[in-house]
Amino acid sequence: MSNIHHRAFPFNTVLSLRLLVEYWEERIRSGEVPAFAAQLLAYIDQAPELRQPIDDYSTLEKHRPFINFLLTAAIPLASNSTDLVAIIEPFNFKAIYGTAAFNAHIDLTDFEEQAVANVPGGRVTLGKTLRACLMILEKYQDSRILSSNPKPVIVTLKDKVTGLDRVYKVELNHEFCEVIPHTAPKAIDKNIIKFLIEKIYDVDLWLQYFRPEDYTFQGFLITRMIDVTEQEMLSSIKYDLLEREALMQPESFSRIEHKVQSLFGMADIRMSIAYLDPSNRLAISYPATERWETLLGTISDLQGAHLSGSVYERSWIERRNITVENLQEYPFRSPIEENLLADGVRNILLTPLVDEGETIGMLELVSPVPGQLNPVSAHKMEHVLPMFTTAVKRVKEELSTEVRALIQEECTAIHATVQWRFFEAGVNLMNKRRTNDKAVLEEIVFKDVYPLFGMADVRNSSIERNVAIQRDLQENLVLAGTLLRTFQEHMSLPLLDAALVKVEEHFVRLGRGLVSSDESDVLDFLKQEIHPLLHRFEHEAALQQAIEHYRSQLDPFFGVVYTRRQAFEDSLQQINHTIGACLDDADDEAQKMFPHYFEKYRTDGVEFTLYVGSSLLKDRTFDAYNLQNFRLWQLLTMVDIARKITSLKATLKAQLDITQLILVHDQPLSIRFRADEHQFDVDGAYDIRYEIVKKRIDKAFIKNTGERLTQPGKIAIVYNQVKIEDEYERYFHYLRARNLMVGVVEMLELEALPGATGLRALRIAVAPEEPAANGEAPSLAAGVEEALRLL
Incomplete structure (x- = not known):
């Protein structure tokens, strides 16, 4: 690749008006110029220096009015205020004349240093050198490459006031510029010309055949610049959005935002883009803002009575662009709009990103200046909205995959109910690791959750x-x-x-x-x-x-x-499988009552732990009624397990019995995810007592009897608050009504355990299973609802 962009333009150039003068002389002699033609010829005859190369610009100023008139042959006077046209020395950005529009928008003082051209390296010098070589090729090698295969010249200039980019297509007219050879040009083989065209940007190769010392460019060039900022910015934004992390990396996002600003010609516009993931209760946006989280909250409750009424919600629901040209005059401001005003925002444009009829994200443009963004602005963005939508969809899919892989690495499998919180933490960790590869997962704690613990263990x-x-x-x-x-x-x-x-x-x-x-x-x-x-x-x-x-x-x-x-292992496996399947089915129904965290462990039997509370979710409230639901659900589930195992015993190769136990903890506690062990543990010294009791109660004995608390065919409920007795007595009343238990309720005091004293227990005997009249067992959830209506 050539390094010409590090060097100056290699050819010699000379400013000359000779061809322009000859142009007018020819038109005058042909009668195309009216009666004052004789005066023009007389002026030309009296100013022979106009036919000579000009190296002193004072010559131009001496004849400025006359020269300006002559230049109307190149630039019509009617285009003075509209077209960006200038007369410059050959391949030298030094203007001898420019239209009023050109002079107002283009500064040629340091044009060559500031402009970025659409050539490798972006330097204008490379483009100028190639253009010069092509002019020589066209004139002396019988080639029409410039006219038959033109490639538009595009340059980007940065506005010195706003810092925004303006993009122009540059049209060079060399009608009044001639190539003067110093030696007779040698013919170049057509195959070589073809090879040169294939290596169009290898300027060092071109200069081997068109040596700079052999040619001089004399005359002037007509430079016309056409503003193509809108088309080029739209095209460039589309290209940038093809990048994998275009919307999530600060550098690429800032680049796209800058191009949006250039598209509108407004440096104080700010862009935000978000995608919403309702399944994980998460809004991902860049830059991060609280209003996306607010929007997510309203989306989950669109059928409810407490909607925020914000323009974000309207745009999301109605799937259409919404523009508020002056927030101060907007009559229906919600807290979101009030926060925007407090942040200095006065003008806002919202555009939903819709994929196959589903709104997957939102594009936001805001400005501190009222009226800058309007419905016409929204129309401009419509050209790139499909690419924004595609980019958001890709980011959503890839981010989800990346975060899930990160969660899998840090936390193994995560229960669906709390997945949203881990996904949120995973996104935060992923963003931190972009700058710090040693970043660790933030602490994940759920406060004020109620634990429910149960176990069905194989006896002895x-x-x-x-x-x-x-x-x-x-x-x-x-x-x-x-x-x-x-x-x-x-x-x-x-x-x-x-x-x-x-x-x-x-x-x-x-x-x-x-x-x-x-x-x-x-x-x-x-x-x-x-x-x-x-x-x-x-x-x-x-x-x-x-x-x-x-x-x-x-x-x-x-x-x-x-x-x-083998008989023992097979029987144990059958028992565990039956208990596990029963728990899974029961939990599927319980999740419909209220989403919660559930896990079970298989040993010689099955233990299960359930955590339920408002903090596990983002949009629901847990109350005492819900807690009663779950305690009755747990009791009914244990009864169901006991009856199923009783029916299973006839098929077992080894005669094994199970014992069952429930631990009732009356106070809420906090649970913290321990990344080193990939599991939740209770958090805090006070709550540790619950874990101690949970690990030891299966070995508990009834006080002063030497009898184990857990016995086959019975369910033991361990507690330490007297009020629990009244609550469970209501549940037992329901069990008797449904013939699910027999005998009296045993009220027991337990011997002290290491770290746990004052524990009490209720113990009931489970009635053997009777076939349902229609052959179908009632739904467990239906049983819970029925019981709570009767209590």
Whole structure:
């Protein structure tokens, strides 16, 4: 690539009026000029210096009126106040004449330094040099490239007062400029000319064939500049909007805003653009402003009675441009408009961005000057609105993907109810990391939420698992002992005697009960000492049947007897799956009552935690009625789980029971997301007691009895406030009415737990399930609503 834009114009130029004088002489002699022609010729004859090269501008001033008249051949007088036209020295921005319009708008003093041309590097020098070479090519190489394949010359100038860009198409007329060769021009092969055209911006290559010292440009050029700012700005804005983050990066956004200002010719216009994401309860805007959040709040309540009545809302709902030319005179101002006035805004233009009938964003232009923006201004923006809409749609999709990936990295999966808050924090983190790659996720805290905790645990699961392991190992040892005795019947080997002794020792030890090391010891013995014997003697015909029988009793995957352990694991999995599915179905209905945070953990059974409160949402209020709904929902869900597991027991390979427990915490608390553990924990020393109780109550005993609180077929409700008893007594009344519980309510006092004293409990027995008359179980949510009507 040429570096000509770092150098001066290489050709020699000379100002001359000779061709202009000859033009008039020819017109006069042909009779095209009226009676005063003789006086013109006489003046020309008396001023021979007008036919010579002019290097002293005093010559021009001496004959200024006459020269101005002669120049009407190039610039009609009628265009003086409208057209931007000037007469300049050849390829030198030094005007010898300019129209009044030109002189008012264009300053040629430092034009070449300030103007940016549509050539590589943007320097005007490169464009001038190419134009000079093309003029030589056209005149001496029989080429018509300038007239047959013209490329418009576009220059951008910055207004020294406003700082805005003005864009002009430059038309150069060289009718009165001649190329004077100093040597006879050499013919250039057509293939070379074609190659030069292909390398149009390689000026160093061009100057090898058109050497500057061989030519001089003499005469003057007619420069006509046509203001194309609007077309070029619109085109440039469209191009900028194709960039991936055009609307979210400060540099690119400022560049687009500057071009919008240049489009309107108003430096004090400010632009904002926003997209709204109702699913995440979030408004993303640049620059960030509170009014977008306000608008988001009104959109979620369009059917409600408390609408803001702002022009933003009107534009959004009606999907049309709205212009307020003077906010001070606007009679229907909402708090949004009042805030704008306080910020110095007097004039506003709003344009909704609509995609396939859906409003996805809003473009805002504001000005401190009344009347600057009007319906005509809106018409100008219509040409680029589709590109703004496309850009916003792309930003919305890409930002959502990027933020979700960031959330996944920082927080793993996020519950849908609180996703809006994480999305908001993710956007903030993404913006921070553009300038600080070590930025971390802001703290996410929800205050004044009510916790609901429940668990359905397999009764004595550890004991049942150990018994299953013990019996499988004992059976495996019996099979191994039988096999070893069969081997002894066919051969006498000391190793067989030693192995049989170890089998008997392990069997006796297991008979005393399973301790932590027994399982690994027996498995190691079987796999390292017994099973190698199978490979050693499997080719002995007399032993093959015994070996095959032994192998047939082993699990193909684990290589040991796994019958009872498998039955236990299968049964446990069935129970957990049933409880989990029941909880998921119940929570789907509960989310319809009031959106909330829900999570469950699978152990030997299932624990579930639910947080509900106004702070989890942006647009709903949680009250005591809602809390009662959820407590009754929780109780009905536990009853449903108990009855389903009772029905499931007949199909289980291992007879397992479950116990159930509910913890009632009467006071709201705060929860904080812990990024290191990717989960919510209660926040604050006072609320920690809730977590302590939650982790220990399943081991609680009834005071002075030695009896475990949790028992199969019963649901225990743990609490520490007496008023809870009255509330749950109403729920129990409903359960009895629906035949969901039997017997009396046990009112129990619990033994003190480490870190938790004074706990009490209610315990009820669940009635066995009876088939519904129509074969369909009633909706859980319908049951909650029915109960609350009766209470």
